[in-house]
Amino acid sequence: MELSRRDFLKASAAAAAFAAAGAPLMLTGEVDAAEAGIKWGKAPCRFCGTGCGVLVGVKDNKIVATKGDPAAPVNRGLNCIKGYFLSKILYGKDRLTKPLIRKGNKMVEASWDEAMTLIAGKFKESIDKYGPDSVAIYGSGQWTVFEGYAASKLFKGGIGTNNIEPNARLCMASAVTGFMTTFASDEPMGCYDDLDLGDTYFLWGANMAECHPVLFSRLIDNRLKNPKVKIIDFGTRHTRTSQMADKYIKFNPQTDLALLNAIAHVIVKEKLYDETFIKNHVVFKKGKTNIGYGLEDKFKFTDDPKPMTFDEYKEFLKEYTPEYVAKLSGVPAATIVEMAHLYADKSRKVNSLWTMGFNQHTRGTWVNNLAYNVHLLTGKICKPGENPMSLTGQPSACGTAREVGTFTHRLPADMVVTNPDHRAKAEKIWGIPAGKVPAKPTYNATEMFRALDRGDIKVVWTQVTNPFQSLPNLNRYRKGARKGDGRFVIVSDMYPTKSTEVADVILPSASWVEKEGVFGNAERRTQQWFKQVDPPGEARNDLWQTIELAKRLGHGNLFPYKYVEKEIWEEYRKFNEGEGKDLAPYEAYTKARGLRWPVINGKETLYRYAEGYDPYVKAGEGIKFYKNKKDGGKAVIWARPYEPAPEVPDKAYPFWLCTGRVLEHWHTGTMTGRVPELKRAYPAAVCEMNPEDAKKLGIKHLQKVKISSRRGTIILPVDLNGRGKAEKGNVFVAFFDENKLINELCIDAYCPISGEPDYKKCAVKVEKA
Amino acid sequence: MPQTGVTRRRFLKDGVLMPLALALAGGSISALFLRSADARGFYLRPPGAVEEGRFLGACIKCGKCAQACPYNSIRMAGADAGIGIGTPHIIARQEPCRLCPDIPCAKVCPSGALDAKLENVEKIRMGTAVIVDRENCLSLRGLRCEVCYRQCPLIDKAITIEARHNPRTGVHSIMEPVVHRDKCVGCGICENACVRDKPVIVVMKSPPLQKDYYEF
Numbered sequence: 001m002e003l004s005r006r007d008f009l010k011a012s013a014a015a016a017a018f019a020a021a022g023a024p025l026m027l028t029g030e031v032d033a034a035e036a037g038i039k040w041g042k043a044p045c046r047f048c049g050t051g052c053g054v055l056v057g058v059k060d061n062k063i064v065a066t067k068g069d070p071a072a073p074v075n076r077g078l079n080c081i082k083g084y085f086l087s088k089i090l091y092g093k094d095r096l097t098k099p100l101i102r103k104g105n106k107m108v109e110a111s112w113d114e115a116m117t118l119i120a121g122k123f124k125e126s127i128d129k130y131g132p133d134s135v136a137i138y139g140s141g142q143w144t145v146f147e148g149y150a151a152s153k154l155f156k157g158g159i160g161t162n163n164i165e166p167n168a169r170l171c172m173a174s175a176v177t178g179f180m181t182t183f184a185s186d187e188p189m190g191c192y193d194d195l196d197l198g199d200t201y202f203l204w205g206a207n208m209a210e211c212h213p214v215l216f217s218r219l220i221d222n223r224l225k226n227p228k229v230k231i232i233d234f235g236t237r238h239t240r241t242s243q244m245a246d247k248y249i250k251f252n253p254q255t256d257l258a259l260l261n262a263i264a265h266v267i268v269k270e271k272l273y274d275e276t277f278i279k280n281h282v283v284f285k286k287g288k289t290n291i292g293y294g295l296e297d298k299f300k301f302t303d304d305p306k307p308m309t310f311d312e313y314k315e316f317l318k319e320y321t322p323e324y325v326a327k328l329s330g331v332p333a334a335t336i337v338e339m340a341h342l343y344a345d346k347s348r349k350v351n352s353l354w355t356m357g358f359n360q361h362t363r364g365t366w367v368n369n370l371a372y373n374v375h376l377l378t379g380k381i382c383k384p385g386e387n388p389m390s391l392t393g394q395p396s397a398c399g400t401a402r403e404v405g406t407f408t409h410r411l412p413a414d415m416v417v418t419n420p421d422h423r424a425k426a427e428k429i430w431g432i433p434a435g436k437v438p439a440k441p442t443y444n445a446t447e448m449f450r451a452l453d454r455g456d457i458k459v460v461w462t463q464v465t466n467p468f469q470s471l472p473n474l475n476r477y478r479k480g481a482r483k484g485d486g487r488f489v490i491v492s493d494m495y496p497t498k499s500t501e502v503a504d505v506i507l508p509s510a511s512w513v514e515k516e517g518v519f520g521n522a523e524r525r526t527q528q529w530f531k532q533v534d535p536p537g538e539a540r541n542d543l544w545q546t547i548e549l550a551k552r553l554g555h556g557n558l559f560p561y562k563y564v565e566k567e568i569w570e571e572y573r574k575f576n577e578g579e580g581k582d583l584a585p586y587e588a589y590t591k592a593r594g595l596r597w598p599v600i601n602g603k604e605t606l607y608r609y610a611e612g613y614d615p616y617v618k619a620g621e622g623i624k625f626y627k628n629k630k631d632g633g634k635a636v637i638w639a640r641p642y643e644p645a646p647e648v649p650d651k652a653y654p655f656w657l658c659t660g661r662v663l664e665h666w667h668t669g670t671m672t673g674r675v676p677e678l679k680r681a682y683p684a685a686v687c688e689m690n691p692e693d694a695k696k697l698g699i700k701h702l703q704k705v706k707i708s709s710r711r712g713t714i715i716l717p718v719d720l721n722g723r724g725k726a727e728k729g730n731v732f733v734a735f736f737d738e739n740k741l742i743n744e745l746c747i748d749a750y751c752p753i754s755g756e757p758d759y760k761k762c763a764v765k766v767e768k769a
Numbered sequence: 770m771p772q773t774g775v776t777r778r779r780f781l782k783d784g785v786l787m788p789l790a791l792a793l794a795g796g797s798i799s800a801l802f803l804r805s806a807d808a809r810g811f812y813l814r815p816p817g818a819v820e821e822g823r824f825l826g827a828c829i830k831c832g833k834c835a836q837a838c839p840y841n842s843i844r845m846a847g848a849d850a851g852i853g854i855g856t857p858h859i860i861a862r863q864e865p866c867r868l869c870p871d872i873p874c875a876k877v878c879p880s881g882a883l884d885a886k887l888e889n890v891e892k893i894r895m896g897t898a899v900i901v902d903r904e905n906c907l908s909l910r911g912l913r914c915e916v917c918y919r920q921c922p923l924i925d926k927a928i929t930i931e932a933r934h935n936p937r938t939g940v941h942s943i944m945e946p947v948v949h950r951d952k953c954v955g956c957g958i959c960e961n962a963c964v965r966d967k968p969v970i971v972v973m974k975s976p977p978l979q980k981d982y983y984e985f
Contacts, residue, residue: 068912076938080913081964196940213913214941220932221942243925244932664916677964681916700870723919 042069042593043529044519045083046512047666049141049392050212051521052079053593054086056513058532063087063513072593074192074525080213082666085675089512090533092674094496096508097537107506112538112548115505119461120552122488126458127159132438136163136448136457140464141172141394141401143542144517145526146568147463148400149412150546150559157430158555162408162417162442163457167465168394168401169445173756174359175390176402178368181305181753182376182636185414185580185627186402189608190351190387191523191596195219197385198349199228200342204256204371205357205760209240210663210723212355212391220244228348232339234259235357236760237658237688237732238725249339250727253656253761255329257363258642259336260370262325265317266340267377273344277379281623283631284313286639293362293646294750294757297450301752308639316639328642344378349385355393356660360760365753366640373637381635382610382623392522393661399520399527403581404572408448409441412575414627417441429574430558444755446471446748452487453480461490461549462499463542464509469498469668469738472746472757473711478502492542497670498738509542510535516565518589524596524605528589580608580616580627645761646749649729653709653763655693656730659742660760662723669736685737686719688726689766694718697766704769707731709762712744715769731766735759811974812850812858813957815843816866816893817875817884828882830855834874840867843874859895861957861972866895868922868956891923894975896955898927898948902969911935911943917959917970918946927953950975 038057045052053072057065066086070077079086099115100107110118126134137151143166155164179186195218208216223229223246233245234256242248251259267273287303294301308316322333343350352375358367368390375381375388392398405411415422423437443451449471451457460481471477481489481502491503494511514535518528535541547559561567569586576583582598589595596604600615607613609625617624625635649655664682665672672678687707689699699705701720706713716733726732733742747762811821815834818824834857835843842864843857850856857874859866868890875883887893898917900906907914921928927949932942948970957972 076940078911078913078935078938078941081907081916084907084912084914084964210919217911217913217932217935217941217944220944221934221940224932224934224942240919244930663913663919681920681962681964702867702869721922721924723924 038064041513041530041532043513043532044395044521044527044594045079046086046089046142046395046671047082048212049394049397049522050074050215051395051519051523051525051527051594052083052214053527054079054083056532057087061533063090063533069593074521074594075214078214078217081664081681082672082678085672085678088675089671090494090514092495095536095539096494096496096500096506097539098508099538100506102504112540115507116548116552119490119505120549122459123159123549123553126486126488130458132159132161133163133442134457135159135161135459136165136443136452136461138445138448138460138462138465138467139164139166139401139406141166141168141392141397142464143396143400143406144515144519145396145400145404145572146516146518146565147543147546148396148404148406149568149572150543150550151463152404152406152411153430153558154546154550154555156411156417156437157426157432158550158558159553160436160438162438162440163448164406165408165443165445165448166401166406167445167467167470168397169407169755170360170470170757170759171356171393172359172390172397172402173407173444173754174361174364174368174751175392177365177751177754178372178390180414181365181638182369182372183625183628184630187398187524188387188389188522189382189610190389191606192218193606194351194385194387194389196222198222198351199226199230199385200345200348200350201229201231202339202343202350202352203231203233203235203241203245204352204354205235206353206355206391207235207239207241207660208353208355208391209244211393211661213663215391216241230342232342236656236727236730238727240723249331249335251329251331253658253730254363254645255325255642256358256367257370257640258320258325258328259331260367260374261317261320261640261642262322262336263340263343264370264373264377265320266322266337267344267374268314268317270340272340273377274379278310278377281625281634282376282637283634284308284310284637284639286316289641290643291752294446294752294755295646295748297454298447299752303753313637313639320642343374343380349383350375350378350380351386352388353391355391357760359390359756360758361756362646362749362751362758362761363640363643364751364756364758366638369638369640372635376635376637382607384607390522395521396519398522398524399518403520408443411437412572413579413581415575425575429571432558444750446750446755446757449477449480453477453483455483455485455487458486459488459490461492463492463545466493466497466499466668466670468502469741470735470743471748472743472759473748474741474743474746475712476748492545493670494539495670495674497668498741507545508537508539509545510539514539515541515543518569521594525594526583526589526597527594528586530590645758647710647747647761647763649763653765654729655764655766657707657709657745657762657764658730658732658760659735659746660732662734662736665734665736667736669738672736673738685716685734685740685742686722687716687766688719688722688724688732690726690728690730691720692728693726694720697768699766699768706767706769707733707745707764708767709745709747709764711747712741714740714742714744716740731764811896812846812853812856813861813895813955813972815857815859815874815883816868816872816890816895816954817878817887818895819882819884824882825853825856827880828856829880831879832857833877833879834883837873837877839869839873840864842866859957861960862968863961865957865961867958868893868954890954891926891952893954893956895957896972897950897953897975898955898957898959898970899973900946900948900970901973902967905965905967906969907964908944908946911937911941913944914964915944915946916962916964920958920962922956922958923952923954928959946970
């Protein structure tokens with residue numbers, strides 16, 4: 001560890017010299033004076049899934065500065081405005097520093113021993129009385145790999161319940177099921193290099209300008225260099241991304257399904273597809289239709305895939321004529337045809353990029369499948385500069401939630417609990433008796449909190465997330481948590497949040513560089529950092545907290561580690577070896593600015609499934625979707641129809657409500673809200689509304705309005721000409737503001753395949769307040 | 770994007786930035802923008818204020834505009850304002866003008882110091898926002914900030930983004946916020962929102978249009 005630290009510092013010095021040479025704005029004297037006595041270490045940014053590298057400057061056990069890491073390939077020394085203020089997120093005045101236990105209506109300071117004894121007692125009592133499925137842990141795409149791994153091992157391998165879910169269920173689950181159903185392996189084939197190498201970019205439901213700021217500036221630079229570059233933004237709201245795109249195509253919410261089928265329709269009808277590619281790399285399938293919306297408690301769905309021929313698929317596409325879909329979507333038929341030609345243009349390197357518009361969708365899995373369809377039809381996939389790419393929103397949604405598999409149904413490395421061989425492999429690596437890991441998945445995130453509301457789950461522990469602000473149909477779940485009758489909520493966090501409000505025990509957590517960690521970003525890049533400062537007061541690592549519970553429940557034997565992080569890593573790697581998801585030894589990550597898996601013999605992989613890049617693809621194979629063994633190494637084109645949203649605007653609730661982010665804040669604002677500069681830059685949520693709609697209702701800019709759905713009501717000022725411009729019949733509200741819980745209005749309908757709720761569509765009414 | 774381009778920027782540069790740069794060289798930096806708004810050599814008056822000389826003559830210091838402001842943006846000047854004592858002004862960094870669509874402050878002005886007939890907020894001319902400290906502007910350093918742009922109530926009109934290649938990284942673009950003087954109303958929301966300890970974008974007195982010896 002000592003050695004690697006020294007190597008790292010050497011590398012940093014070299015990188016800093018490189019940066020100084022290229023940075024005329026920095027005056028060397030200034031830097032020297034400011035940097036006296038500061039020790040620099042590396043870390044990935046704490047915020048989104050881009051995974052920018054930063055250098056963390058520490059003096060007297062406090063972070064005094066950060067800077068974009070010039071040696072980090074993701075961002076080459078740049079950050080967005082949130083990344084600029086990283087040094088402040090740990091130092092909010094109301095940082096939690098002591099465990100707190102609820103005594104009546106008061107939260108009373110307690111020792112760790114008292115708190116953990118109480119928690120372990122509640123777990124034991126509940127497990128004894130109601131069985132292991134009455135306790136649960138709800139974690140996060142901000143869990144480090146170690147934290148997620150330890151939680152999964154304890155719950156699945158120790159306690160013997162699949163009651164583990166990450167908040168990534170609310171943001172990435174549809175991307176996962178999209179990848180799994182099309183390629184039988186999670187995570188993208190391409191990487192961020194595609195942003196530099198392609199010339200045609202279709203953005204779908206992605207406000208990259210605000211939500212992936214540094215990647216967006218890379219995309220724009222590509223266009224500055226190459227006049228051929230075109231950026232097409234498909235969306236339901238005119239955003240800062242739309243403003244900078246070459247073309248903004250607005251469509252009616254939910255009709256992305258029909259649009260992608262119409263694009264495929266044109267490609268097939270005009271024979272613009274790549275016949276050889278289809279013959280060699282593609283099979284066709286259809287699944288169930290009319291699959292429901294997960295609105296009822298204990299909703300269950302199992303798809304029933306059936307093979308079909310290319311001709312049958314062509315038949316399926318027949319109804320999606322540009323004219324029919326134009327009526328449905330509001331996009332002119334000629335535009336649909338033009339876009340199909342652009343996708344299929346053989347002289348163009350085409351990429352699709354998407355985020356929550358696709359994933360938070362009651363047909364999220366389908367719409368992911370449909371995007372892949374177009375790339376598979378045209379053979380524009382697995383090549384430098386030509387790939388579909390699902391961008392992620394959390395720093396380790398990929399690295400932890402998806403790769404470690406901290407979902408109820410998952411195990412590490414694409415494995416699932418329903419497969420006996422997968423369970424056996426996990427049991428062997430974990431050194432636990434055969435049959436210990438339960439075969440049946442229990443609850444997705446929404447269902448987990450429904451179970452808490454019903455009382456089927458009694459004890460729930462949340463770590464690194466804020467579900468009591470971020471769940472849809474929030475009123476039900478906030479009330480559910482406080483129903484008593486044996487329910488017990490434990491919240492580990494660094495600050496008081498909307499979730500600590502409903503907690504019975506609050507545990508103060510270490511954050512970011514107050515602990516050692518590994519995150520994995522959206523391009524399969526695994527990034528490690530060391531602990532660089534001590535957490536304040538008695539705050540402790542979530543990893544320590546989980547292992548402490550394990551010890552008290554008699555599962556301490558699962559965690560026999562000395563150097564916990566490194567040993568967990570080496571154990572975790574065993575799951576990935578030989579599975580196309582190989583990871584390097586821990587040492588390698590301590591030095592590198594991240595490595596993109598599979599990493600074999602120290603070499604990272606830029607393009608999965610592609611000969612010459614992916615060592616799993618043999619010479620002469622070209623492209624091989626080798627993870628999809630049951631379809632002979634081919635990818636699947638899915639016939640997925642258009643189906644409407646569960647709740648659409650009507651007379652009583654005439655507007656669509658869409659929620660999302662702004663650049664200045666992240667998620668529920670618990671960190672960015674503690675940075676005074678960011679708070680001042682964007683203090684409170686507003687309701688974006690179309691000026692024509694406002695005029696009809698007699699509502700003026702900045703006037704307060706009451707927005708209501710069937711589930712909740714909030715009052716907000718209206719913004720008629722802000723950064724986002726609502727289309728007619730739509731309103732938009734950001735979800736960061738803890739004083740304006742917009743998620744109370746959202747519907748808790750979810751994609752039956754992915755279990756991911758739709759935060760982008762529900763029906764609301766708007767009245768003068 | 771609106772048709773703006775070089776000429777207007779050139780104008781801003783020469784008309785505003787050059788004098789500023791000269792002032793900086795002369796050591797009067799604090800007098801220009803590092804103290805409170807009035808230290809800049811002008812008071813940011815409420816919307817619809819007539820020319821400063823006439824304003825001082827007309828304003829009866831009744832405070833009705835300040836009472837009408839729903840955001841408490843308008844305050845009455847103290848003794849340090851000299852002849853302007855008791856006149857209304859706005860300190861944007863503390864609370865800028867939020868550009869209420871019905872302009873309630875001007876509507877209630879009984880003296881004509883504020884134009885009560887002003888209807889369209891886009892016609893307001895309180896001053897002009899200027900990036901006065903390019904070295905400390907995070908957007909100009911290549912960071913994705915542009916808070917001033919996104920919070921501008923006349924986004925894409927008064928402030929636009931002009932992207933250019935960032936040679937420092939080789940693969941990113943610098944997204945430069947560019948203020949358009951003919952559209953900027955001088956509300957000060959950008960100055961208020963700027964994330965730097967000392968705002969790098971501030972509202973200045975609009976320089977007067979100069980006589981041209983050249984046809985643009």
